[in-house]
Amino acid sequence: MTVTNNHATHLAGPVLVLGTGLLGTSIGLGLRARGIEVLLSDPSPSAQAVAQDIGAGRILAPEDRTAPQLVVVAAPPDVTARVVSEALRRYPDAVVVDIASVKAAVLAELRQDTALSAQDLARYVGTHPMAGREKSGPVAARGELFTSMPWVLCPSDLAAPEAVKTARELAIDLGALVSQMSAEEHDGAVALISHLPQVMSSLLASRLQDTPAHALSLSGQGLRDVTRIAASDPALWVQILGANAPRLVTHLYGVREDLNRLINTLEHPEADGARLDLAQLISEGNAGQARIPGKHGGPPQAFAWLTVLVDDRPGQIARLLTEIGEEGINLEDLRLDHSAGQDVGMVEISVLPGKRQQLVDYLSTHGWKVLQ
Amino acid sequence: MTVTNNHATHLAGPVLVLGTGLLGTSIGLGLRARGIEVLLSDPSPSAQAVAQDIGAGRILAPEDRTAPQLVVVAAPPDVTARVVSEALRRYPDAVVVDIASVKAAVLAELRQDTALSAQDLARYVGTHPMAGREKSGPVAARGELFTSMPWVLCPSDLAAPEAVKTARELAIDLGALVSQMSAEEHDGAVALISHLPQVMSSLLASRLQDTPAHALSLSGQGLRDVTRIAASDPALWVQILGANAPRLVTHLYGVREDLNRLINTLEHPEADGARLDLAQLISEGNAGQARIPGKHGGPPQAFAWLTVLVDDRPGQIARLLTEIGEEGINLEDLRLDHSAGQDVGMVEISVLPGKRQQLVDYLSTHGWKVLQ
Known part of the structure; x- marks a missing residue:
């Protein structure tokens, strides 16, 4: 494997993660893998214990006086604003981000919070990592959850540039692709x-x-x-x-x-x-x-498709893709299509249009049944 | 390749295909590949010439007196009933099928056709091959278009068993998976x-x-x-x-x-x-x-998914699938997920639930980055 994450980290830490569900625990795991100190806290003792046990950081003790560089609020959406507000007041030197998937409501609630000053709000940045899983809870967490996934920063007009920079470093250290827009644009x-x-x-x-x-x-x-x-x-x-x-x-x-x-x-x-x-x-x-961008973020591109018949047995698709790789052609997309009741599958393959005929010729001469 | 079509054919032929668009020409190609005599006719001289040139059969000459075993009406949906009616009258010994994708309207129009007797209608079977392509016209045709795809037969109460048998043989000879229901059920x-x-x-x-x-x-x-x-x-x-x-x-x-x-x-x-x-x-x-059947026509089955990070370079996915095949595990489904702007891809793989842990262990020990 040549996927590596050995570039230098940007955050200094420590990072306090409030909420050790799927996303919070995944953030802890990802930061720990990069050597950053992580503290964990969750209203559920068992959830934070699981998160600590699988290596996402250490549980924040009540007497702990660590001053975090960054607090990540990973609480459920409906309590996010309250937890952010508490964190801003408790850690007056920390940047505070949340990761709720809807942003304008959280910001509006914080603006109306009379316990918070403009100086407090300067340290807050709303963010949305666009990653998830079909499972939930700390057990399902994984440090690579954010790799190559979009992570949107939604700083308000009150946010200090330094706070935005710290939020951005969090996303970058976790391997995400950062973009920035207002909370209204995001929502x-x-x-x-x-x-x-x-x-x-x-x-x-x-x-x-x-x-x-x-x-x-x-x-x-x-x-x-x-x-x-x-x-x-x-x-x-x-x-x-x-x-x-x-x-x-x-x-x-x-x-x-x-x-x-x-x-x-x-x-x-x-x-x-x-x-x-x-x-x-x-x-x-x-x-x-037609306006949906291509998979590599480029303009929408009409890839050329072709279909190959294969047996539905182990190794058949691998053999097909091996031969395609040997011809030096990169797959853009791939789709398996079995039909009900029969163990012959069709593999639909998309390649750059200029490569299509080369691939058809190559596969046909190598004994594959290509359905153009 | 072990996909073969060398079983005996069921139709005797000749088969007359009326309409040489994508589906009609594909039917001609598929039957010709099995050695069955095929005659072609289309209102467009150029369309029928293309179909003949690519080997879908020979153009029906005006003076030709061949008596087809079967007439396949592959005309556009809105003229299908008229063409079926003409075929039933012109070829009084032939079975006539159509392949329009909506069935009740065609049947209703034929029932109201005063030029047709009950004996004529006994020779008609409405059918729907559930296959298609994103392209149209005879140039896009291929003989394997129907392989492993559903082909629904919708005989009316007037249809003779022998006619239904012939319609079924057409679908089987083209490698399709035959099912039968009424036109109303189908629609x-x-x-x-x-x-x-x-x-x-x-x-x-x-x-x-x-x-x-x-x-x-x-x-x-x-x-x-x-x-x-x-x-x-x-x-x-x-x-x-x-x-x-x-x-x-x-x-x-x-x-x-x-x-x-x-x-x-x-x-x-x-x-x-x-x-x-x-x-x-x-x-x-x-x-x-959850009610949608599994890909092999069995009951809906919750396959287990796992995700593997790969470089977006030729041969990487092939190498991954080769190693999965070497472990003797059959892929149930596969999905590629690139993210915008980064050339690292994620391959989501589904396998039978009982095989999941074996595969995770195997891939992890072989240096792949598995995101559970």
Whole structure:
């Protein structure tokens, strides 16, 4: 393996992590792996004990007088502002960041907090590491959780440059990709690119609850893709959707308008303009989908796809990819597509368009069944 | 490669394919590869010439008196019934199938066709091969298009057993997985598992048309998955959605009801019961998503996932999968996840739950960075 994290760290530490759930414990593990001193605290004695046991730092003792460089508030969203406020007052020399996934509400609550001065708020930076797992709790934590994932900084107009720098160093030391925007911009962005997709996937999957089995047996990759995130945790999403309700609901008004237009068209499919309306819906989806950036953060790029038939046995896909690697062609994406009831799989491979014909020729001459 | 198609064919032929677009030409190619005589006809002289040139069969000459065993109507959905009717009358000894993706409307139109007798309709079987491509036209055709894909037979109560047998042999000879249900059942099933996902994906992607670029730069795999099929062809989907409008619209009423409930909840996020309402939406999505069958057609199965960090260079993923194959573990699914702006990728791998720990141990001792 050539993935390394041996570059110098930026934070000096110590770092105090308040809240040892999945994210807090993962932050502790990641910082400890880089040699930074980490203190842990959680209202649950067992949660903080687990976090300490797996190496995420040492439990903050009541008599401990350590002055942290940085306090990371990793509490549940609905108590985040209160914990941030307490931390700002208790550690008057520390920078305090939180990692809640919705930012404007936390900032508004802190601004209204009469116990906090402008000097206190200068040391606060709201942040959102866009990483997570399907599991929760300290046991699921891992130090590499943030590697190559976006981490958004949302400093207020009161935040001191030095505090923003410290928040940025936290994200960088954990291997994340840092970007910066206002809390309002952030919440608007995630309403659209994270919360709305979750809602649409859940609304669709919900329709499948009473579907006859013979209908579901025809399910293809399209249905699987659109419903994958419908498997998300209800407890977490209640807090996220509730905290960003005004921004999300604006997008839902737009969806409802389009949906009503579509329903009206489908109720009168022979009416003048019905075909045009349907074509417009699909075309607008084409246009929106095409704007999603490519996987490497570059402009959206139309990769070329090809499909190869393989046996569904261990080692077949590996052998295929080995031969592709030997030809020096880099995979951009890969998708497995089994069909119900048969143990032949299709591997869909995407490569840069200029490499496609070379790959087709190469694989065909090496005995693979390529479906162009 | 061990994928072979050297089993005996079932159709005797000749088979006449009316319509040499993507599907008709693919059927011709697949049957020719199995040695079956194929005749081609298309209103477009150039389309049928291309189909003949690439080996899908020979063009039916005006003076040709061949009596086909089977006529496959592969015309656009809105002219399918008319072409089926003509074929039943012109070839009184042939079985006639169509392959349009919505079935009840075609059958209803044929039943109302006064030029057709019950004896004629006994020779007709509506079918739907659930295969397609992002490209259209005879140039995009391939004989293996139907391999391992579902092919639904929808015989009416008038269909003769011998005609159904011939339709089934067509699907089997092309390597498809045959199932059988009524036209109404079929149209109800695809409304839910194919047409509704398309609409939801398009409705979501449509919202992205005016998104600021900085918001889109935070896009993750969730958004990409939910919007993938939003890139589909408007011209094709206008016909499909229009032809299945009544069944699709029923599901859209359900979506609209849930959407209105959600909007109402989000407009009053502090109201009693708001959290419960949000949790219910996500939970119902969980329940529906869990009913989608596993990739091998078995019951939905919770595969165990693990994530491995790899360099984004040719051959890395191949090397990883080779080592997994050497350990004798079969991949159930695989997902690549690059992050914007960094050339380190994560490979998410799913295996049977009982194999997970073995694989983690094996990969870890072989120097891979496994994110559990």
